[in-house]
Amino acid sequence: MALTGRLGLLTLVAAFVPLLVPSGGLLLGLWGLLLLGVIIDLALAGNVRALRFHREGDTRVRLGETANAALIVENTGRRRVKAILRDVWPPSAGVAPRRAKINVPAGERRRIDQTFTPTRRGDREAVTVVVRSVGPLGLAARQLSRPAPRTLRVLPAFPSRRHLPSRLARLRELTGLHSTMIRGQGTEFDSLREYVVGDDVRSIDWRATARRDDVVVRTWRPERDRRLYLVLDTGRTSAGRVGDIPRLDCSMDAALLLAALASRAGDRVDLLAYDRTVRARCENASRTGLLSAMVEAMAPLEPALIESDAAGMVSAIMSRVRRRSLIVLLTELNPAAFEEGLLPLLPGLTARHLVMIAAVSDPLVEEMAEARGDLAAVYDAAAAERARADRRRLIAELRSYGVEVVDAPPDRIAPALADAYLALKAAGRL
């Protein structure tokens, strides 16, 4: 039940009547009349209890895009229902329209078209549907809220998609679908062909040359069917906001580009998100379904405000990955966290796998290091220099373990990681 502004206004007007006609009976009579009106309205208002709600349309939407969905209102009662309807979602679901007028005859259905323009990644749950049906006199309304469950999954935006074509072109050069095949661009034997001027003499296959009249060279191609294991660190360091987006989202973006590239290159890609437990996993996905499976796994991830358990992470990797793989750890180069956690465990990991660490650096630190002018700016610069020195020292130490390190600001981390992968591929180090 709900009252309307009209009832309030009429009661207010009734309060002024005694100033003209000073009679208590008249005032009581007016009040009685209004009460009667309320009862009539409540009796004659559309039966909101008889409404049933159904939903249809998209359940998945990429962040930044708009999903189309519909709420279908079915009237199972015997009277027509005219009402205002509000579909209640969290604000970040970006539902429009937020309120709709419905007019559903008995036994029929009406469809309300909705669009969702979410502003944040993750799962959004519909809270409830509220219907308010005002009676014929407009004094009172029947109101009811009824759950109509639905989950809208908002997937990561993957803005670094635009880097994919250029990286694929370079991959094609490597795999020989394109231009030259020369030694050094791979270690896997591909085929024999006749020597042409310009070929590396070291790649001449003397045995095959001896069998033929011609000089024959071996050609090589990059390895296929290698394994990549992407590890997303969702611990406290991933919550840091770099520019406008959390570090975790940058890491996801880089991981998606790398996965898209590696799956085209014929490598197998698995994903693990870990802080103190496994937050998400995407393993053994088919090549065609890889990206959607990864995006699906990443969508509900949120940074956890806890210190990541490096030992647990390493043992989770070791127990899952038997074959030699490229382990790509997307984390933050935090000296304190590394020295206590991952550094002592790295030799064990690098002994069996090739390890690459990708970290998003903060452009603000670079800005601060350049700052001059007043005293505060110089102290800022000193602190930034100190942070950069710590980071450099950590990177040098990691490299001494044979770890590949990619350290780039958020707008360049995804292409930088893809380039590092291509360089490894070209060098045949996978």
Next chain:
Amino acid sequence: MVTTAEPTAGQVAGRRFRSARGIVLVLLCVIVVGVVLAALKPSRKPDDLDPGSPKPGGTRALAEILKSRGVDFQASRSAADAAPRAGAGTILVVTRSERLTRTDLERLRGSVGDLLLVEPGRETLAALAPGVEQDGPTFVLQADPQCNLPAATLARTVEFGQSETYTVPSGATGCYPESGKPRVVQYQSANRTVTVLGAARPLTNGELTTEGNAALAMNLVGARSHVVWLIPDIHHESSGDRAGDRTLTDLLPRGVKLFFPGLLVAIIPVALWRGRRLGPVVAEVLPVVVRSAETVTGRSRLYRAHRARGRAAEALRAGARDRIVPLLGLPRTLAQVLPAQDPGAAREVVTAVAARTDHDERTVAAALYGLAPGEAPQGGAPGHPGQPATGWGEPADDAGLLALADLLDDLERQVRQS
């Protein structure tokens, strides 16, 4: 071209003022009128002109003087009490006449004996001094008699302050005029003398000694041997008027009394209407996101709070060395070697930088390694091996730190350009 720029704060304020200026103007008018009315109306305290009151506004001094001169002085608090006392040979002084009801005035009119009306209102004048009318106020402080009334001519100049003036009926004497309108009027009625005094000030304790005030007061009040001083109380029991016993609710009309409960009842549906929401408020579960550079800014603030110039300088130097050394074609590892560890390496860097910039080796050594000018690593002597690394070359003050930052920038720029 029409620009749709953001309105400035001034424009917004201007727009708000224009939309509200009607209300503001009305409010201002109300305030101004209120202030003017309050200023015009003489402020009266409850015990003004009270013959028992020793305050500046009271008249105890006058009463005491009259008593000491053998005048029979009686103070009266109500007209009902005063009227019978005012017989022949008495003078009835009527003060605070605004408190007198119509019944009171009827009673006083029936009394015999002389009358002195102090600052009488319109109704009092009409009842007790017919023919005399108010003729507007005057604000001139002092006045001379300009009449042949003995009481006035004996007193000479009198200070009235703000005073009312009166019209003079035929056969009456007007004294102390201001542009022809007298402040004091006296005339002979059938059996008594009626005097109208436009200002109470000549009678009060505070002003009695000023100019001829005392003389005028004595002459007017002490004209008879019996004085009845009437200073009526408000709504006195014996006044016979029962209006004071009625409470506010008795006086309110019935319609108004019904209006308030009606209004109270009307609040209920309005509150229920505004209070009922169309569905719940949904809280957004926001992820915790920390600014990534927070630790760096925090460290900067710590440096600043503790004036850690030494540490700040060392960090700046280390950063500059790290950028400059590779530019010199020297191995990068050399950048973080301190003179204490390997004076030769430091000397090599200093010499190379000095060669490419217009600074001498001492300045460069001081900038890059914080060595005092005398300690320039030329002789190959180690600096101070026992001294901690951070203690070196701490800038003496904040200006020194700023200068160091600029010097390092300059070195780096020159090396880069060479």
